[in-house]
Amino acid sequence: MAKVVLIAETSAPGTATADVHVALRAIAHTYPARAGQGPVPALGPLDFDFRRGEFVAVVGPSGCGKSTLLEIIAGLTTPTAGTVVMEGRPITGTVAEDIGVVFQEDATFAWLNVWDNVAFGLRRAGIEQAEIVRRVDYALAFMGLIEFRRAYPAQLSGGMRQRVCIARTLVLRPRLILLDEPFGALDQQTRLLMGEELLRLWRETAATVMLITHALDEAALLSDRVAVMSARPGRLIDVVATGWPRERDTALVADPAFGVLTSRLWSLLRDESKKALGV
Amino acid sequence: MTTRVRILQLALVGAAVLVLELLCWAGIINRFTMIPPSEMVPALADVVVTAPWFWPDVIYTLGNLAAAIGLSVLGGFLIGLAVHAVPRLRRVLDPIFTSYYAVPTFVLYPLLIVFFGIGPTSLIVLGALFGVVAMVVATMTAIDRIPPVLVKVARVSRLGWLRTALLMKLPAASPHLVTGLRLAVAYSVIGIIAGEFILSTEGIGRRVALAYNNFDNRTMYALLVLILGFAIAVNSGLGAFEQALHRRWYRS
Numbered sequence: 385m386a387k388v389v390l391i392a393e394t395s396a397p398g399t400a401t402a403d404v405h406v407a408l409r410a411i412a413h414t415y416p417a418r419a420g421q422g423p424v425p426a427l428g429p430l431d432f433d434f435r436r437g438e439f440v441a442v443v444g445p446s447g448c449g450k451s452t453l454l455e456i457i458a459g460l461t462t463p464t465a466g467t468v469v470m471e472g473r474p475i476t477g478t479v480a481e482d483i484g485v486v487f488q489e490d491a492t493f494a495w496l497n498v499w500d501n502v503a504f505g506l507r508r509a510g511i512e513q514a515e516i517v518r519r520v521d522y523a524l525a526f527m528g529l530i531e532f533r534r535a536y537p538a539q540l541s542g543g544m545r546q547r548v549c550i551a552r553t554l555v556l557r558p559r560l561i562l563l564d565e566p567f568g569a570l571d572q573q574t575r576l577l578m579g580e581e582l583l584r585l586w587r588e589t590a591a592t593v594m595l596i597t598h599a600l601d602e603a604a605l606l607s608d609r610v611a612v613m614s615a616r617p618g619r620l621i622d623v624v625a626t627g628w629p630r631e632r633d634t635a636l637v638a639d640p641a642f643g644v645l646t647s648r649l650w651s652l653l654r655d656e657s658k659k660a661l662g663v
Numbered sequence: 664m665t666t667r668v669r670i671l672q673l674a675l676v677g678a679a680v681l682v683l684e685l686l687c688w689a690g691i692i693n694r695f696t697m698i699p700p701s702e703m704v705p706a707l708a709d710v711v712v713t714a715p716w717f718w719p720d721v722i723y724t725l726g727n728l729a730a731a732i733g734l735s736v737l738g739g740f741l742i743g744l745a746v747h748a749v750p751r752l753r754r755v756l757d758p759i760f761t762s763y764y765a766v767p768t769f770v771l772y773p774l775l776i777v778f779f780g781i782g783p784t785s786l787i788v789l790g791a792l793f794g795v796v797a798m799v800v801a802t803m804t805a806i807d808r809i810p811p812v813l814v815k816v817a818r819v820s821r822l823g824w825l826r827t828a829l830l831m832k833l834p835a836a837s838p839h840l841v842t843g844l845r846l847a848v849a850y851s852v853i854g855i856i857a858g859e860f861i862l863s864t865e866g867i868g869r870r871v872a873l874a875y876n877n878f879d880n881r882t883m884y885a886l887l888v889l890i891l892g893f894a895i896a897v898n899s900g901l902g903a904f905e906q907a908l909h910r911r912w913y914r915s
Binding site for chain 1: 810812813815816818819820821822826830831834835837910911912913
């Protein structure tokens with residue numbers, strides 16, 4: 385099968401360049417008061433720059449506002465303070481073009497088969513049929529789903545359904561991919577394999593990736609930089625560069641540096657996690 | 664449903680019919696009360712072939728039924744959407760919807776005669792009143808059960824409200840909407856047939872009442888078999904469709 389470009393290429397595939405793709409400036413979010421409860425400060429203020437084409441993992445204690453941060457960048461939530469700038473344009477509170485989001489929950493469309501699930505966004509975008517077929521077939525082959533193209537989501541495992549969601553995002557060629565704990569419901573072996581697939585995908589493209597995860601090993605293994613957040617309201621307490629080469633896979637877990645990195649992330653998070661648990 | 668359960672159900676119904684047949688032939692149930700079940704189907708065949716009123720009455724009843732089902736399903740769906748969109752209104756109406764079927768809607772028939780006269784309009788309104796609340800409740804439940812993540816996907820896909828409703832919410836809600844459709848159809852059948860007993864000069868329900876009044880047991884039981892068969896067939900068809908949707912939607 386001929387290689388199809390899954391993501392619009394704006395720089396060399398898999399190469400993080402120094403220019404800023406998405407800039408977060410003084411982002412903060414407070415949930416309004418509800419009955420019997422005052423306003424809840426959930427996030428920030430925080431500043432962060434995503435460099436074009438880099439893979440950033442965000443880790444932090446439960447409830448620290450990681451998902452809120454992702455929804456702010458995606459335009460699904462308007463922050464109570466601060467701005468989001470993507471490619472030089474402010475996008476705060478709007479769903480910008482060229483953003484793809486993969487959620488933790490199963491977001492497959494139960495009424496469509498795998499092929500139609502993946503083609504959903506392309507059809508809405510009015511892309512011609514031959515191009516849809518080309519992109520969908522390539523994405524399914526890339527994600528190892530081509531044999532299941534006529535299956536319905538209910539016939540697939542959790543990992544396969546998540547791959548359908550990733551494929552559905554990829555065929556639209558987003559320049560920014562936001563992943564909200566996409567492997568959270570999977571077992572450890574499947575997570576590792578899915579992580580490898582994600583790395584393979586990222587290397588083939590020029591997309592900037594933001595991965596939210598609660599798994600420190602996953603963050604350490606997959607990313608160029610790990611943003612570590614404090615307990616609620618989540619602020620950035622450190623940004624750790626992993627220093628891994630672009631060509632990397634799960635064999636890194638045997639590297640002593642991997643253990644050092646994971647330990648460092650844990651030492652940064654230990655007190656914050658205790659704070660989040662109230663112990 | 665497993666084949667074994669289906670066979671047991673059919674065996675139970677078959678056994679009940681056999682007991683009735685034996686009681687009729689033994690004279691324990693006299694023929695003025697009930698004809699043997701084995702004579703009911705041939706009696707229905709006679710009615711279908713020989714009675715000049717049969718097809719016009721069937722068409723009259725089916726027409727009323729189609730209108731009542733259409734009104735209850737469409738009306739129930741739209742009312743369900745509207746009430747769901749206003750949580751305060753829903754809180755007020757929820758207890759009314761919950762206790763609706765505890766109220767004998769049929770007692771409203773004098774009012775229907777006053778407003779619409781004796782004829783198809785009263786029947787259709789009565790049939791729709793029977794079915795509409797089942798559809799309202801099913802619609803609200805269906806919307807409640809749309810996974811929030813799908814709405815987020817719709818927003819990220821920049822679908823707009825109409826495309827979100829048609830391409831995302833409606834299909835996502837459809838298994839529960841079919842449940843509502845099934846109930847609305849069942850209730851509307853009850854409303855129309857029972858309404859024809861007292862509110863009509865035509866229709867299959869009216870023919871049952873006439874046969875009863877004239878001690879014409881063959882015709883009465885023939886029509887009862889027809890009505891039961893129709894209700895079971897429609898309900899089974901919709902049930903099979905509902906099960907097929909649930910199988911496709913949800914992991915077993």
